[in-house]
Amino acid sequence: MKKAANIYTILCFLILYAPVAVMILFSFNSTDSIFSFSGFSMQWYESILSGGEAVDTLINSLVLAALSAVISTVVGTAAAIGIFHMKRKWIKNATMQVTNIPMMNPDIVTGISMMLLFITVGTLINANILGFWTILIAHITFSLPYVILSVMPKLRQLDPNLTEAALDLGCTPMQAFLKVELPAIIPGIISGMIMAFTLSLDDFVISYFTTGATFKTFPTYIYSLVKKPFKPNIYALSSIMTIAVLVLLIISNIISARGENSGKPAKAKKSRSLRKGKEGKR
C-alpha cells in the first residue's frame, strides 16, 4: 500500500517536472531548434549576457513588480488596519466584498474592464494612455486583496490589550502603532508583499489587456514571440529564474524552520488558542 502510494507520488512529480526538464535541456541546445536536440552548447546563456529584448523586458517586469508590490503593500496594509477597525458591520462587509472582486473574477474580465476604462479616459483626453502607468495601476489593483488578506489574520491574532497598555503607558496612537502593532503584523505584511511581487511578475492576462506598444513585460514579450518560433535564449533565461527561485525558496524554508525551532513554544500555543476562541465566537 505504502509502496503504491510512493510510486504514485513519484509518477506525479515526473509529469509535473517533464516540461521543466524539456526547458532546461533545450536551453543547452547547440542549434536554435526547440523541437530537436542536436548537441550541448552554452551559447544561449552567453547571449543573455550580451542583453537584448528578452533581458530588457525581464528588467521591465522586475521594476514593475517591485513598484507594484511596494505600493500595494503600503495601501493594502493601511486598508487592512482601517477595515479591521471599522465599526459598522455593513460597511466592513461591503468593503471586503469589493476588495475580493479581483480575486474572484477571472483575470480576463478584470483585464478587459480596466482596458475599457483606460481607453475611455484616453479618448477623453485624446491620447493613448495604455503603457507603463496603466499596467502599474492594474497590477496594484489585483495585488491589493492578497496583501489585505495576508495582513488581516495577523491583526486578528493581535491582543488589543497590548495597544491599550501602550497607550496607558504614555504612547501616542502613532507610537503605539509603530512599536506594538506593526512588529506584530510584520510577517503578514512581508508575505503579502512577496505574494504581490510574484503575482505581478507572473501575470500575463491582465498585462496583455492593459499595456500598449510602449511597454512590454517579460510575459507579454514571450507571447509576442509565440506566433513566430522563439529561440532557446528564453529557455536559458527561464532556467536561470527557476534555479534562482528554487534557491530562494530553500533559503526561506530553512529560515522559517529555524524560527519555528528556536521560537518560544508557549507563545505560539497561546496565539493559536486565542485564534480558536475568536473563531468559536463567529
Next chain:
Amino acid sequence: MKRRSLLQRFAAAPHIAWSVLFIVIPLLFIIYYTFTDAAGGFTLENLATIASPEYLMIFLRSVMFSILATVICLLIGYPLAYRIASMKPRTQRIVIVLVMLPMWLNFLIRTYCLKILLNDQGIINTFLGNFGIEPLKLLNTSGAVIFAMVYNYLPYMILPIYTVISKMDQNLLTAAADLGCNRFQTMTKVVLPLSFSGIMSGVTMVFVPSISTFYISDAMGGRTFSLIGDTIERQFKEADNYNVGSALSLVLMILIIISMSIMNKYSDDDGGVVV
C-alpha cells in the same frame, strides 16, 4: 471598545477610493458596453448575438472542459496531498516547495514546453517511434487542452487540500479507528468531511482559471475549436467588437458568480474548520 484613533479611522480611505476607481467603475463599463451598440445607443442586440447556437456551444464546451479538468485535478491532487501530509515534517516542507516550483516558471513557457512534448516530432512521439508506433496526433485535440489545464492548475488543487489535511487533528483518526472504523470508513467518514473546505477552495482555484483561459486553448487546441476565453480575446484584439466582447465577459462573470455561490453554500456547512 476604545475610540478609534485618526489613523484607524482613515487608513482604509485610499484603498476604498482606489477600489471604486479601478474595480467598480471598470465593471460598470462592461455593463455599459453590453447594453449599447457601436454608436452608443441602448440595445439588446449583443445579448441576442451571444444567445445564438454558435456561442452557446462555446459556453457549453468551456464549462464541460473546465469541469473535466477540475475533476481530474481533484482525483490526482487529493491522494497526492494526502500522501504529502503523511510524510515527515521536514520532507513535507521540501516536497511542498517542489509542488510550488513549476508554478514559478512562466505560465506561457510551461504551456509551450507541453506543446513541445506533445508535438508530432516531439519527445513522446519520437519515443513511440522507436518501437515502430506511428506518431499519435496529440496536439490540437481537446485532450491536449484538458491536459494543459490539469497540468497548469494542479498545484492550486494540491496546496489548499494539503493545508487542511496537515492541520487535521491526528487523534481524530486514532479515535475513529478505536471506535471500529476500518481504513476506508475512516477515510470517508472522517478525513474527507474534514478536508471539505480545502477541496472547495481547490475546486474554485482550478475551475475559475480553466473556464476563462485563452492561451491554453490557443496553443494546445490550435484554434480548431474555441473556448470562452479566446472568443472574448478575439472580440477585443482582432474583431474590435467591444460590445459583444463585453456581453460575453458579463455572462462569463455571472456564470462564475453563480457557481461560486453554490459552492460557498456547501462549504459553509462545516462551520469552524474553515482556515
